[in-house]
Amino acid sequence: MSFVPGLGILKGMALTFRNMLRLKPTVQYPEEVYPVAPRHRGRLLLLYDEAGALKCETCFQCAQACPIECIDMGGVDTRDRYHVHWGPAEQYGERREESALRRSGRPVPDPTATPFEPIDTAALDAILADEGYDPRHMLAILGRTQDAYGHLSVAALKHISHATGAWYAEVYGTATFYDQLRMAPAGGHVLAICRCPSCTFRGAGRVLAAAEAAASTTLGGSSPEGAVRLEAAACHGGSPGAAYVTLDGAVQAEPTARGITDLLTRLRAGHAPAGRA
Amino acid sequence: MTSPETRIRSLDDPSLFVDTPATIYDAIPPYPPRTEREAEFYTLREGEMLINIGPQHPSTHGVLRVVLKIDGERIVDLDPVLGYLHRGVEKICENSDWHMVISHCDPLEYIASMFSEYVPVLAAEKLLDVTVPRRAEYIRVLACELNRISSHALFMGWLALDLGGITPILYGFLERDEIVEMLAALTGQRLLFNYMRIGGVNGDLNHEFMSRLGDWMSHALRHIEDSMALINSNEIFVGRTRGLGRIDRQTALRMCLSGPPLRATGIPYDVRRAHPYSVYPELEFEIPTREEGDSYARYLLHLDEIKQSIHIIDQVLHRIPDGPIMAKLPRLLRPRPGRAWAAIESPRGQYGVYAMSDGTDQPFRLRIHDPSFFNLQSVGLLSPGHLIADIMAIMASLDPIMGGVDK
C-alpha cells in the first residue's frame, strides 16, 4: 500500500498550528463559572415560596412515583415531632445486597427479620414521651430503657427507632458503642470500674488490667461462663482516696489489683458471691 | 513459564489457591457449544488464537465484548457478546405507566436521547389518537435536528479517535458542547433531556435558548467544516477508511441496515421521507446518499446530513407558529386497547417502537427497535479478512450505541 504524504497532511498540520494560536474556550472552573441556564434541572433543591415557608408538605407522592425508588423523605408533623419516615434507603441498601446475596446462592442472613419476642412497651413509651421522642436524647433514652428492662432488647430498639424516627442502624450503633449499655441480659454480677483520670491515677488502670485478666474478657464483655460482667462506670469525681470500683452498685472498700482478682476468682469459682444473700 | 502443577492464586480471590491454573486466556466458554455456529466458531485450527476485545476496551463504544478469532493480525472470524448493559427496559416499561416509559427510554440511545424519548411518545399518541399542537411539533423537530447535529459531530470525533487521531475528538466535543448547552437552556438537562411529553413538550422556547441558538447558527457550518477539514483529505485517514467495510446494496438490505450505513450504499431510505411524521412533509430538504458504501462514504455522509439539518432548523425557525405546546390530556392516560408501530429517523438509523395497550394505564408490550442493534450485526459480516486495526475503524464507522443495542 503506498501513499504519498501530499497536501492533505500538510493542510491538517497547518490547521492545528493555526488552532494552537487561537483563543481557548476552556473555562477555569473554580475561578470562572460557566453560566448555567435558568431552567437547568440539575440542581436538586427544596423550594420555598415567597413567604419563606417550605413548599413541600411531605405528601410522599414523589417518593411513591419515583421509578427507581431513590427518594428518601422524612417528615415532621404539626407538633414538630420527627415521626413520619418513607425510607426505602434503609431497606433499599439491604434489599440490593440481599438480592445479590441470594443470587449468589449463599443463605441470606436477615438480622432485622429474625423473630424477636415482643416486650411490654408501656414503660418504654413513658420514657419516650418524657424525652419528647427526640432522637437527640438517644443516650438518655437507652440508659433509662436499660434500667427499666435490665438490657436493650431488639424489640426495644425497634420501637425506639420507630418512635423517634432515627434509623435502626443509628440506634443499634449507639447501643453497641457505649460500654455501659448492654444488648445481652447481664447474667451474673456487674463489676464497674471508673475510667476518669483521677481514678486512673489512683490505680484504676491496674485494677482494670487485673479484672480483665481475672474475668478473661475485655471491658464491656462478660466472662465466658457469664458469672461476671465488666463495665465502665462514672464516679463523677466522687471517689476521694481510691479508684471507684463497684460490684452490682456497691462501692468496693479496697479497690486494689490483688483484691479485685481474688474477688473475681471467688465469684467465678462459687458462682455465688461471698457474703451476699 | 509457570508450570501447571505450581500452586496458582485464583484471580477472583487471591487468598484462594486453585489447582487448575486460572485460564486467563481461555475465551472458550466452559459449557458445550449450544448451536452449530458456536461450535464452528470455538473450534480453533492451526495457528489461530481467540482474543477478547473485552467489555473494558478503549474503542468499543460502551460495554461490548467481541471475541476475535485471529490468525496473526488477520481476523478469521468474530462473535460479538452482548448483554453487559442490558437493564430489561422493556420489562420495566411493562410495569410502569405511560408517563414513566419516557424517562425509562431516555438512556437507550444516550447520545441522541431526544430521539429515544420521542418514539414512545409518538407511539402513545397514535394509540391515544391525540393531535399535537403545531407549535409543539415544530419545537420537537427543532430539538431533534439540534440533537442530530451534536450526535454527528461526536461521531466524527470518535471515528478519528479510533484511528489514532487525538485532536478531532476534541473539536467534535467543542461543537457538541455548544449545542448541548443550548438544549440545556431549553430542556433543563444536557444529556438525558426528558423533554418530550405525551401530547406535546415540557417547556416553551425561552430567551436563553433562542439567543444561544441565534449566535450558534451564525457560525454553525463554518466551524464544523474547518474543524473536520483536519481529517477529510488527510491521506492517512483516507488510506485507512477508503474501501474498508464495503457493503453493496443487496447485502445492506439483507442485513436490515438503516440510517447512514444504508444510505452510504445509495438506497435513499430515510424515515423522514419514507414515512413522514410530524411536520417533515412541509419542510424542504433532500436525503444525501453515497455510492461506495465504505467507511469513508459513511463519514462524508454525516457531514452532508449536518448541512441538511442546519437547513431544516433554518426553515423551522422561520415557520414556527404561536399557540399551546401541550394538548389537553387527562392526568391518568388509559389508551384504547390496540397496537401501534411508530418509527423516526435517529442519527443512527430507523428507531421504532411497537406499543401494545390492553386498556390499562400500563403498556401491555413495548418493543424497542434500535438501529445500532442491526447495524452492529453487520460487523460480523464485514470484518473477516481485515486486520485488528480495521475492526475498530469498521465499528466506529457503524457508530453503535451500546445503550440501544443492549436495551
Add this chain to the structure above:
Amino acid sequence: MAEVAEVLRIVHDDPGLRFELLADLCGVDTGAAMEVVYHLWSAGSRDWLRVVATGLAREDPRAPSVTFLWRGAEWAEREAYDMFGIVFEGNRDLRRIYMPPDYRSFPLRKDFLLPDDASRSPGEGVRPMEAAPEPAVLTGTPADLRHAREATP
C-alpha cells in the same frame, strides 16, 4: 405457521410488492398465545406492512426463521428466543443474546414472576397463569399502612 415464511417470501420477491426492507421483527406474549410480528417497508407503499404470526403454543412456541430472506433478522430472532422462548427453525445461531448462558427462564413472558429471582428459584421463575394470587386486602388504620411493607408476607 409454515406459511409465514411463504407469505414473507412472496411479499419480498413479488415485483409488484417488493417489501425488501424488514423494519422490525419482535415476539409478543398475549397471555393466551405467543406471536411473532414482522414490519416491512417497500418503496411503493405509503405505510408499513405488519405481518403477525399468532397462535404459537405457549409451552413450545415454534416459528420458521426468516434468515434465508434477511440475514439481519438473526439477532432479532435470538432476542425473541431469549425473551420469549420462541424457537425459530432454520436460524443457525439460536442462543441467548442478553441473558447469561445458564439462565433458565424467559423474562418477557407474561407468566414470568418478577419479584422471585428467576435464575435461582426452583420453579425457574415461572408461575402457573391460573394460580395468580389475589392481592392481600390491607385492613387497619393508616398507621398500620405506614408499615404495610412489613405486614405483607
Add this chain to the structure above:
Amino acid sequence: MTIVSRPWQRLSPAGRVLLPLAAVVGGLGVVFLGGVSSGILPNLWSWIYEALNDNVPLLRFLVAATAVLLFTVPTAFVIIYLEMKVIALQNLRLGPNRQGPWGVLASTLHGFKVLAKEDFTPTGADVPVFTLAPVVVYLASVMSFLVIPFAPGLFAQDMNLALLYFFAVGGLGVVGLMMAGWSSFNKYSLLGALRAAAQIISYEIPLTLSVVGVIMLAGTLSLNTIVHQQSGSFLDWYVFRQPLAAVIFFVAATAEGNRTPFDLTEADSEIVAGFATEYSGMRFGFFFFAEYVNVFILSALTVTLFLGGWNAPLDLTPVWQALGAHPGAIDLSGLGVGLLIAVLVVPPILTVLLALPFWMLFTKLRFWQALVIGFLCFNALVGAAVLIWAAFSFDAVMGLLWFLGKTYVFVVIFVWMRATLPRVRIDQLMGFAWKWLLPASLANLFVTALAILIIAQVRG
C-alpha cells in the same frame, strides 16, 4: 522490658535503619582519624591522589557518563511537559496550568506520581524477564546519549565509530520491547511486541542507509568531525547536499521512536497499551521516559547530521567584535572595592525599581507582593545578562544554545505530528518502509556516490 529494648520498640522503622548506620559510620570515622593522626594508617591521601592522576581519561569518562545519564531525566521531564502543553494548545484547550506557573511542574509531579504507584506483577508473568524489560529499554535509549556532541568541547565520549555505536545501541531497544511483550502473559502485549519488532527492524534499514550518504561525504563516522565539517555558514550544512537523505532519516526516525503516525506498538484504540499493558508504577515510568528520551535523541541526531549540530547559521563573530561584545569587553575587575559595594547596593535598588510599576498599576497588590514580583523580574534580568555574557565569551555555551534550540524545534515537530495525524495500519507501515523508503535511500546512496566521483574527476 529492659531499658534498651523499650526505646528500640518506640523507634520508627526509618529510625531503626538510621540509628545503627550512624553508629557504624561514627565508629569508622573515629578509627580512621585515630589511625591517621597516630601514624598507624599510612597517609592515604597521597595514594588516592596518584591513583586519580594516572587514569584521568577513565575518570573523565565516568564523570561524563554519569552527567549525561543524569541529564536525560530533566530532558525527559521538559519534553513531557512540552508535549502535554503543545498538544493541548493544538486541541484548543489550555493544558496543565495548576502545578506551578503555567503547569511547569506537571511532568515532574507526573514522574513522582509514577514513582509512588504500586508496580504490580500479573499472575503467570515471567517475573525475571518482566522486571528487566523496562531497564533494557531505558538503558538502550539513554546509552546513545554518550555519543551526541552537544557543544564544541562538551560531549561525553568522542568515538570515531559514533554512528555505528548509535545504531547498535538503538537496536537494543527492540529486545527490551520483545521481553516486555512476551513476559507479561497477555495477548495484547504479545501483539504489541511483535508489531514493535517488525516495525523497528524494517525501519532500521532505511535509517542506516540514509545516513551512509552523509558518511560518504564526511568520510568519518565520528559525529564530532561531522559537525566540524559543517561549520561556516548554514550553506555548508549537509541538509542542502543530502536533502532526500534528511527526509528519509526524519520519517524513519519517527517510526524508530514509535511516534505517530507509526505508533502501532502502543496503539491505544486497538491493542490497549501494546507491550506496556501490564506495567504500572515505575516500570511503566521507564517505558514512558524511554519514549521521550528517544524523541530527544532522534531529533538531536537529525540536527547533528544534517543541520550542523552546534554551528550557528551565520558566522557573525566579526559583527559582534565590531559591536564590542568580544570576550574581554566587560572588565569588572577594574572596579575593585566598587565591585563589592555594587553587589550590595544594586540588587535592592533594581528590585524596588522593578516593583514600583506593579505596585502602582495593580491596586489589589500589597507592597510586599510587588516587591516579590520585582525581585523575580530582577532575577530574570540578571540571569539573561549572565547567559548572554557567557554565550559570547565561551563558544561552548553559544554552541550548546544553538544545538538545543535546533533540537527542540524538531521535538516540537514530532509533537505537532502526534497531535494531527491518525495511525497507520500495520500493512501500510510495512509497505511504506519496503516499497518507498528503502528504494529511495538506495537511490540517494547511488546518486551521492556518482556525484562524489564526478566532482573528484572535475576537481582532478
